[in-house]
Amino acid sequence: MAHHVLVPPITEAQARALRVEDTVTLEGILFGIRDANQIALFDRNRTTRFDMRGHAAIHTAPNVRKVPPSPEHPTGYAPVCVGTTTSARMERFTEPLMEQLGVRLIVGKGGLGEPSLAAFGRLGGAYLAIIGGTAALETTWIEAIEDVDLDDLNPESLWKFRVRGFGPLLVAMDSHGGSLYRSVDSKARARRANALSRLGVK
Amino acid sequence: MRIDPAQVEEAARELYIRALKILPPDVKAGFDRLARHETDATAKGVLGTMIRNISVAEQTDNLLCQDTGIPIYNVTIGRGVEFDGAELERAIRRGCERATREYPLRSSVVHPITRKNEHTSCGPGVPPIHIGFSDEPERLVIEMVPKGSGSENNSWLRMAVPAEGVNAIKTFVVDCVLDAGGKTCPPTIVGVGIGGTSDLCVALAKRAATRPLGSACPDPEGAALESSLTEAVNTLGVGPQGLGGDSTAFAVHVEVAATHITMNPVAVNMQCHSARRATAAFTPGGVEYGF
Numbered sequence: 001m002a003h004h005v006l007v008p009p010i011t012e013a014q015a016r017a018l019r020v021e022d023t024v025t026l027e028g029i030l031f032g033i034r035d036a037n038q039i040a041l042f043d044r045n046r047t048t049r050f051d052m053r054g055h056a057a058i059h060t061a062p063n064v065r066k067v068p069p070s071p072e073h074p075t076g077y078a079p080v081c082v083g084t085t086t087s088a089r090m091e092r093f094t095e096p097l098m099e100q101l102g103v104r105l106i107v108g109k110g111g112l113g114e115p116s117l118a119a120f121g122r123l124g125g126a127y128l129a130i131i132g133g134t135a136a137l138e139t140t141w142i143e144a145i146e147d148v149d150l151d152d153l154n155p156e157s158l159w160k161f162r163v164r165g166f167g168p169l170l171v172a173m174d175s176h177g178g179s180l181y182r183s184v185d186s187k188a189r190a191r192r193a194n195a196l197s198r199l200g201v202k
Numbered sequence: 203m204r205i206d207p208a209q210v211e212e213a214a215r216e217l218y219i220r221a222l223k224i225l226p227p228d229v230k231a232g233f234d235r236l237a238r239h240e241t242d243a244t245a246k247g248v249l250g251t252m253i254r255n256i257s258v259a260e261q262t263d264n265l266l267c268q269d270t271g272i273p274i275y276n277v278t279i280g281r282g283v284e285f286d287g288a289e290l291e292r293a294i295r296r297g298c299e300r301a302t303r304e305y306p307l308r309s310s311v312v313h314p315i316t317r318k319n320e321h322t323s324c325g326p327g328v329p330p331i332h333i334g335f336s337d338e339p340e341r342l343v344i345e346m347v348p349k350g351s352g353s354e355n356n357s358w359l360r361m362a363v364p365a366e367g368v369n370a371i372k373t374f375v376v377d378c379v380l381d382a383g384g385k386t387c388p389p390t391i392v393g394v395g396i397g398g399t400s401d402l403c404v405a406l407a408k409r410a411a412t413r414p415l416g417s418a419c420p421d422p423e424g425a426a427l428e429s430s431l432t433e434a435v436n437t438l439g440v441g442p443q444g445l446g447g448d449s450t451a452f453a454v455h456v457e458v459a460a461t462h463i464t465m466n467p468v469a470v471n472m473q474c475h476s477a478r479r480a481t482a483a484f485t486p487g488g489v490e491y492g493f
Binding site: 155194 | 248
């Protein structure tokens with residue numbers, strides 16, 4: 001169980017070095033992705049000017065405040081509360097996100113399924129679990145909203161955050177076929193019969 | 203006692219922001235209880251982060267979670283309270299819109315077909331405003347619940363039949379917890395509605411999921427099911443965030459209603475660990491905020 005401090009963009013080798021139960025702290029750039037912006041990018045042929053190759057992307061849509069643009073807030077948005085949403089809804093976007101845009105790391109909560117696990121293995125990537133519902137803490141790791149694209153989809157814009165000490169995040173799915181979610185789920189389903197028997201269900 | 207719509211508007215605004223920032227004491231106590239009993243090392247760490255987040259939110263005066271949810275207002279009207287009902291509903295809606303614009307909060311509400319976001323947290327039928335009554339004299343209570351989507355997206359209804367008995371209910375609850383896995387942001391409050399019509403059954407599940415921890419189902423059969431189901435789902439090992447551990451649910455809450463001789467409906471609705479709610483009580487003495 002190693003700890004990795006990663007400053008994206010990272011290489012395929014760096015992504016493949018991550019193993020389930022390792023921990024990661026991200027420094028520098030983190031992109032914010034979401035349902036609407038991925039529908040726009042992958043179903044509606046919209047494009048982004050961001051170069052996301054080798055980068056990490058988090059499943060999020062933040063609370064922001066409009067402010068006059070300044071060196072601290074170059075986009076005119078100040079972060080109010082930035083947290084993480086349930087990843088499972090966006091399962092089918094993992095592969096195009098990696099293949100078309102070159103993203104290597106997905107930060108999310110609740111986990112992704114088998115197609116994403118296969119994409120991490122084939123293309124070299126990993127899923128980093130953050131603790132969902134702890135956005136007040138997460139916000140303290142956000143330095144600034146550096147840029148924003150597809151802002152007509154606000155709050156589901158494509159966000160570019162600058163982060164400091166973003167983590168520790170738990171490697172919950174890796175490029176070697178390891179998934180904490182799969183192992184917890186199969187163990188839990190194996191306990192189903194016992195739980196029902198406790199309830200007197202024959 | 204006459205209710206001033208301007209005060210209702212102000213309270214509806216204040217309640218949304220308060221609910222998003224301060225977790226009720228029963229939920230904080232629930233966290234402490236789970237953390238004391240958790241045996242899994244990863245789960246202990248996850249619970250520790252969640253507990254830390256509660257104090258960071260209070261210290262930085264920030265929202266607990268970025269998901270501002272679907273705003274829900276539950277109004278309980280006591281005796282001898284006078285107001286214009288239509289104006290009361292409009293005042294709540296205005297307060298909700300103002301909280302969103304003025305704070306500003308992320309509006310998480312869109313039109314279901316166009317997906318257009320009006321950036322007001324409001325839209326057709328939203329916020330839902332539920333009106334109920336109590337025997338308490340000269341008292342009107344507004345409860346505000348921001349219902350996050352991670353938990354709300356995991357809602358189920360099964361129209362079981364009498365021949366399947368109570369076993370169908372128990373099995374359904376266990377299977378819903380398994381299917382939810384980490385998606386609902388466990389540890390959760392698992393709300394179970396039993397009986398009624400299909401719509402009432404789902405409403406009961408929501409009421410159960412948003413009830414304070416430590417409260418019990420008024421129906422003794424329902425209360426007995428709460429204890430046995432709470433114990434059973436916490437043997438599954440889903441754990442906080444679905445990463446494994448003992449702390450899958452703070453509790454299973456049950457609400458019951460009578461049903462038809464041919465029916466055996468069961469619904470499940472979950473509340474995530476950020477089990478947010480806030481209340482404002484209107485009395486002749488003024489407005490008092492609580493949980």
